[in-house]
Amino acid sequence: MAFSPKESMASRRQALGLSALGLTSAFGLVACGSSADNASSSASATPSEKPKYAGKVSVVPENEATEHNPTHPATVTGEEGTTLKSVKLVNDTTGAELKGTLSDDKTTWTSSEDLEFDTQYTLTYTAIDSQKVEGKGESTFGTVTAANQADAWIPNVQEGGVYGVGQILEFHFSEPVVNKDAIEKLISVTGKGVGEGKIRWYSDTVARWRTEDYLPARTAITAKANILGVDLGNGMIGNSNLVVNFSTSDKRYALADNYTKTMQMFVNDKLVNTVPITLGNEDWPSVVGKLVVIEQEATYKFDPTTLGLKKGDPHWYEPFTAHNTSRLTNSGVFVHQALPSAYAYVGVGNVSHGCLGMMPADAQYFFDTFDVGDIVETVNTGYPMADPDNGYGDWNIPFASYSDENYKGDW
Incomplete structure (x- = not known):
């Protein structure tokens, strides 16, 4: 196309303007197209989710x-x-x-x-x-909880106590022990010269321990029942371990003989005294066998009603207070000072209800010399032994049979 000089200049300006517009539009389309593509991409993408814990x-x-x-x-x-x-x-x-x-x-x-x-x-x-x-x-x-807890203790031995060599260790449990074999393995008694022990169950809550021979004299001993956390049976769990430390005294032993109506007293196997005694009469003979001093009291009131007697019964006696008493059985056999009315029979005849009576000075000597855990053996009365759980008659059971709950001796 030909332009006049004037037209040519104007037309060129117009053409250049149109060309510029065309370029701008082109760039604008490119820019607008690019933005559209990005927005479309953003809209179609799935937002990233936070990973879930899968541990x-x-x-x-x-x-x-x-x-x-x-x-x-x-x-x-x-x-x-x-x-x-x-x-x-x-x-x-x-x-x-x-x-x-x-x-x-x-x-x-x-x-x-x-x-x-x-x-x-x-x-x-x-x-x-x-x-x-x-x-x-x-x-x-x-x-x-408290309802399912169990504990253990030894009622006849106190921490720091001193006892005779014949002391039997009696373990008590607050709940019945079903798993006896397992619990026995957790019971120990140790000390210099202490021999192997065995256990005899007297019930599901009471077990006694003894050695074949007596405990060694003048020895520190520790008794344990390590039941903490242990199931005694029926879901009863031990809530603590039991530890009791005690010691033994000199070896003291007394022999009461019905034939001679005397008692011989030995300390560390040496005879230290022989005294006359009176024993149980024909209706109430003294039990034979070895018994252990359970407790001692300077005075003790004897009451016949504790034996089931009533006034008027043939064996009734008036209540009295005895002196220098040493209990041997739960049922009421003691070593004690005889009543004045029995003095004439001491060393000669038997007038008691099973006790071993002495003259005042001799009863005082026994009381001062002997202590809890010492052994008193009675022979030749013609009467059976006391049940082993009537006091501590455990020394009358052969050691080989001690753990046999069905063993029945002469009682």
């Missing part, structure tokens, strides 16, 4: 468990690649946090501090699964 953790005791044995630790274990970041175990009553240890590989946490009986606990943890995602958990549990 696996096991807790012992399990959540809401009851009657957990407090001697068993609480544990938290990560499984299938799960590790533990933190664990917290709290006593709900006191708010105290218990200590624990985390394994080197951070998969197992174990409480290292003793749990308490009859207490509620809360356990919380933070774990990390195999994809490094954290998760939290909580568990609560309670330990053995």
Whole structure:
């Protein structure tokens, strides 16, 4: 196309303007097209979701468990690649946090501090699964309540006490012992020269321990029943270990002979005194065999009603107070000072209801020399022995048969 000079200049300007507009539009379309593509892409993309925790953790005791044995630790274990970041175990009553240890590989946490009986606990943890995602958990549990606890004691031996070499150790349990074999293995009596012992059960809650021979004289001895956390049977858990420390005195032994109407007294196997005595009469003969001094009292009131007697009965006697008394059986056999009315019979005849009576000075000597745990043996009365649980007649049972509850001796 030909332009006049004037037209040519105007037309060129117009053409250039149109060309410029065309370029601008072109660029604007490119720009607008680019934005449209980005928006479309953003709208069609799925937003990224936060990974979910997929760890696996096991807790012992399990959540809401009851009657957990407090001697068993609480544990938290990560499984299938799960590790533990933190664990917290709290006593709900006191708010105290218990200590624990985390394994080197951070998969197992174990409480290292003793749990308490009859207490509620809360356990919380933070774990990390195999994809490094954290998760939290909580568990609560309670330990053995008072209704399911059991304890043990030795009523006839006190901490720090001193006893004769014939002392029988009697273990009492607050709940019936079903697992006797297991509990026997937890009972021990140790000390220099203490021989092997055996146990005889007198009931599900009472067991006695003795050696073949007497305990060694002048020896420190420790008796134990390590039942803490142990199931005695029927879900009854021992709530503490029993430990009693005591010692023995000199070896003291007395022999009462109905034939001679005398008592010989020995200390460390040496005869130290021989005194006349009166024993049980024909209607109330003295039992034979070895018995142990159970207790001593300077005075003791004898009451015939404790023997089931009533006034008017042939064997009735008026209540009286005896002096220098040493009990040998639960049923009422004593060594004691004879009544004045019996003095004429001491060393000559038998007038008591089974007791061993002495003259005042001799009764005082026995009372001052002998003590709880010492042995008194009576012979030649023609009467049987006392039942072994009527006092401590355990020394009358052959050692080989001591643990046999069905063994029946001459009683």
